[in-house]
Amino acid sequence: MPESFRIDVAESVLGDLRQRLTHARLPRPISGGGWRYGADAGFMRALCDYWRDDYDWRRHEAVLNGWPQGKARIGGLGIHFLHARSSNPEALPLMVTHGWPGSVYEFYKIIEPLREPQNFGGDAADAFHVVCPSLPGFGWSDAPREPGWDVRNVAAALTALMHSLGYARYGVQGGDLGSLVSSYAGILDPGGVCGAHLNLVFSSGTDDVEDAREHGVVAGPVAFVPDYIDSICCAQVLGRAPDSFGYALNDSPAGLAALVVHAFQQWCDHDGDLQAAVDVDELLTNIMIYWVTESMPSSLRLFWEMLASGRFGPPETRVEVPTGAAQFRDICMPQREWAERHYNIVHWNEFQTGGHFAALEQPEALVADIREFFRPLR
Numbered sequence: 001m002p003e004s005f006r007i008d009v010a011e012s013v014l015g016d017l018r019q020r021l022t023h024a025r026l027p028r029p030i031s032g033g034g035w036r037y038g039a040d041a042g043f044m045r046a047l048c049d050y051w052r053d054d055y056d057w058r059r060h061e062a063v064l065n066g067w068p069q070g071k072a073r074i075g076g077l078g079i080h081f082l083h084a085r086s087s088n089p090e091a092l093p094l095m096v097t098h099g100w101p102g103s104v105y106e107f108y109k110i111i112e113p114l115r116e117p118q119n120f121g122g123d124a125a126d127a128f129h130v131v132c133p134s135l136p137g138f139g140w141s142d143a144p145r146e147p148g149w150d151v152r153n154v155a156a157a158l159t160a161l162m163h164s165l166g167y168a169r170y171g172v173q174g175g176d177l178g179s180l181v182s183s184y185a186g187i188l189d190p191g192g193v194c195g196a197h198l199n200l201v202f203s204s205g206t207d208d209v210e211d212a213r214e215h216g217v218v219a220g221p222v223a224f225v226p227d228y229i230d231s232i233c234c235a236q237v238l239g240r241a242p243d244s245f246g247y248a249l250n251d252s253p254a255g256l257a258a259l260v261v262h263a264f265q266q267w268c269d270h271d272g273d274l275q276a277a278v279d280v281d282e283l284l285t286n287i288m289i290y291w292v293t294e295s296m297p298s299s300l301r302l303f304w305e306m307l308a309s310g311r312f313g314p315p316e317t318r319v320e321v322p323t324g325a326a327q328f329r330d331i332c333m334p335q336r337e338w339a340e341r342h343y344n345i346v347h348w349n350e351f352q353t354g355g356h357f358a359a360l361e362q363p364e365a366l367v368a369d370i371r372e373f374f375r376p377l378r
Contacts, residue, residue, distance in 0.1 A: 001072075001164075002070035002071060002072035002081075002164060002165070003070060003071050003072075004068070004069070004070055005069040005070050005071045005080060005140065006065055006069060007061050007064055007065055007069070007140065008061075009057065009061060009292045013292055014057060017052075017253055017291065017292075018052050020252070020253050020254075021048050021051055021052035021253055021254065022052060024048055024252070024253070024254040025254075026041065026044060026045060026048070026254060027041065028041075029041030029042075035262075035265055038258065038262050039257075039258035039259075039261050039262045039265070040265075043261070043274075044254065044257070044258055044261070047257060047261065047280065047283070047284070048253075048254050048257070050280060050284075051253075051257070051284055055280075055281065055284050057285075057288055057292075060105070060281065060285040060288070063108055064082070064104070064105065064108070067082045067083070067084045067111065068082070068083050068084070068085075069081065069082050069083065070083055071140070071141075072161050072164050072165075074157045074158075074160045074161050074164065075153075075156070075157045075160070076146075077136050077141065077142040077143075077144060077157065078141065078142040079133055079134070079136065079141050079142070079157060079158070079161055080104075080133065080134040080139060080140035080141045081104075081131055081132060081133040081134065081161065082104050082107075082111070082130070082131070082132040082133075083129075083130075083131055083165070084111050084112075084115045084129070084130040084131075084132075085115070085129045085130075086115045086116060086127040086128060086129050086130075087116060087127075088116075088124050088125075088127040090125075090127075091115075091127035091128050091129045092127075092128050092129070092170065092171055092194070092374060092377075092378050093128065093129045093131065093162065093165075093167035093169070093170035093171070094114065094128040094129065094130055094131065094170060094171045094172070094173060094370075094374070095131045095132075095133065095158060095161075095162055095170060095171070095172045095173070095182075095185070096110075096111075096114075096130060096131070096132050096173045096174065096178075096359075097132075097133060097135070097158065097172070097173070097174035097177075097178030097181045097182055098132070098134075098135065098138070098174070098175075098176070098177075098178050099135075099174070099175060099176020099177035099178045099179070099200075100138075100176060100177055100235070100299055100300075100302065100303070101259070101260045101263050101264075101286070101290070101296075101299070102176060102178075102286065102357065103134065103138065103139050103286050103289040103290070104132045104133070104134055104139060104289075105282075105285050105286050105289060106286065106357060106359045106360055107130075107132050107359050109359060109360065109363035110359050110363045110366060110367050110370075111130050111132070113363070113364075113367045114127075114128045114130050114367060114370065114371075115127065115128060115129070115130050117371065120367075122371065125378075126371040126374075126375065128171070128374075129167070131161070131162065131165065131167075131170075133158055133161060135154055135177065135178075135181070135299075135302070136149055136154055136157060136302075137149070137295060137298035137299050137301060137302060138293075138295050138298070138299045139289050139290075139293055139295060140293055143295065143298035143301075144298070144301070147305065147308075148305065148309075149301075149302065149305055150302070150305035150306050150308070150309040150311050151177060151180040151181050151184055151302070151305075151306055151311050152184045152188070152309070152311060154181050154184075154302070155180075155181045155182075155183075155184035155185045155187075155188055156184075156188055158181060158185060159185050159188055159189040159192060159193070162192065163192065167192075168192060169192055169194055170192060170193065170194065171193065171194055171195050171196070171197065171374050171377070172185045172186065172193055172195075172196045172197070173196070173197040173198070173199075173370060174198060174199070174200075175198065175199040175200040175330075175356065175357075175358060175359075176200055176356065177302065179198045179199070179200040179201065179202060180202060180311070180315070182196045182197075182198060183196060183198070183202070183315045183319050183323075183343070184315060186319045186320070186321035186323070187315060187317050187319055187320075190320060190321055193321050194321070194322070194374075194377045194378075195321055195322040195323070195324065195373065195374055195377045196319060196321055196322070196323045196324070196343075197323075197324040197325075197326065197347075197369070197370050197373045197374065198323065198324070198325055198326070198343075199325075199326045199327075199328060199330075199358045199359075199366060199369075200330050200331070200332060200356070201325045201327065201332065201334055201339050201343070202222065202313055202314045202315075202332055202342075203222070203223050203314050203332065203334035203338050203339040203341070203342055203343075204221055204222060204223065204313070204314055204334070204338060204341060204342070205217050205218070205219065205220065205221075205222065205223030205334055205335075205338055206219060206223075206338070207219050207220070215335055216333065217332075217333060217334070221313055221314075222313045222314070222332060223332055223333060223334035223335075223338060224331060224332050225330070225331055225332065225333050230266075232331060235263075235303060236303065236307065236312070238300050238303060239300060239301075239302075239303025239304045239306070239307050240304065240307065242297060242300030242301045242303065242304050243297055243301075245297075245300060246296060246297025246298075246300060247297075249296045249297065249300075250294055250296060250297050253287075253291055256287060256290060256291055256296055257284075257287050259296075260283070260286065260287050260290070261274075261283060261287075264277075264278060264283060264357065267330070267331060267355055267356035267357065268355045268356060268357060268361060269328065269329045269353055269354050269355030269361060270355075277355065277357075277360075277361050278357065278360050278361065282360055314341075314342040315342060318341070318342055318343065318344070319342060319343045319344060320344050321344065322344055322346045322347075322377060323343040323344050323345050323346065323347075324345075324346065324347030324348070324349075324369070324373035324374075325339060325343075325345060325347065325348050325349065326349050326351065326358065326365075326366060326369040326370075326373075327348070327349065327350045327351065328351045328353075328354040328355055328356070328358050328361075328362065329351070329352075329353070329354065329355050330355060330356050331356060336348050347372070347373045349369050349372075351365055354366075
């Protein structure tokens with residue numbers, strides 16, 4: 001049986017963080033560099049100062065502790081999860097899974113509208129029992145000590161988690177790595193997963209260069225958008241030597257923040273002002289989860305495992321459970337007919353605003369699409 005869990009970061013950890021930020025050695029910026037060389041120097045200086053002097057971790061810790069949490073022993077690991085059951089006994093269980101560099105905090109805006117839709121102008125019949133697990137090696141979940149934990153094995157652990165909670169039939173939802181975990185959940189547990197809703201669809205595209213250019217993607221095995229290739233390559237580089245980078249990222253809060261901030265700046269939908277998409281407290285709370293749990297090195301190992309197993313793209317087996325796509329402005333943007341090679345697409349929606357972190361950037365649109373997709377599958 002899962003054990004109850006509550007987040008309570010030691011005050012000594014927070015004091016140590018403030019000391020490290022006080023003595024942080026930030027790089028000297030290049031003239032006019034801005035974001036072209038990575039995280040902007042002015043933004044990072046202001047962020048670190050605010051983080052040290054004004055950011056209130058306890059307030060955001062209390063938000064997360066506002067939902068029941070647990071830790072279940074699955075596959076030899078303790079898997080942390082938020083568990084927000086609806087007041088509607090007929091609610092559909094839904095596992096919502098984050099990616100990198102995200103966390104369960106990404107979903108703080110959508111949990112309640114999914115759990116109690118009638119309190120947010122919706123229909124109580126659309127209610128979900130919401131389960132948000134921290135991926136193994138992320139947040140408060142244990143880090144694997146043995147090799148082999150790629151997205152398929154992570155999916156196997158999380159489907160086992162859902163069954164351990166008594167959910168024989170449930171839906172799955174995810175973006176980024178959570179999209180792949182959700183896809184493999186559908187492959188591994190087709191009798192349990194009633195449907196998979198994805199806000200990032202990993203799909204092959206076309207080998208025809210002109211056809212790819214016409215549709216705004218690169219030619220090749222994954223329909224990546226050209227503007228995001230550099231940042232995708234960066235993630236792959238980190239995944240080639242996660243522990244080497246981990247020594248630095250686990251020791252320097254400014255360095256950890258720069259990596260995460262750069263990813264958000266690249267992948268969110270905005271016109272140059274990142275804080276128009278996500279506010280500074282949202283950024284820092286997500287960063288804090290990596291810092292206080294010392295989980296950035298182990299999170300990067302998931303990339304290593306995916307590269308080693310060849311699972312850094314569409315699932316190798318077609319996802320036959322009903323699949324819905326909410327396609328925001330993201331790193332991979334296939335055409336529907338391309339995605340249908342890999343998924344049993346029964347729902348497809350394209351959005352003109354919102355990016356990679358849809359639950360933070362466009363929570364109302366994402367919630368509405370999740371409800372619409374699962375309505376006929378209940």
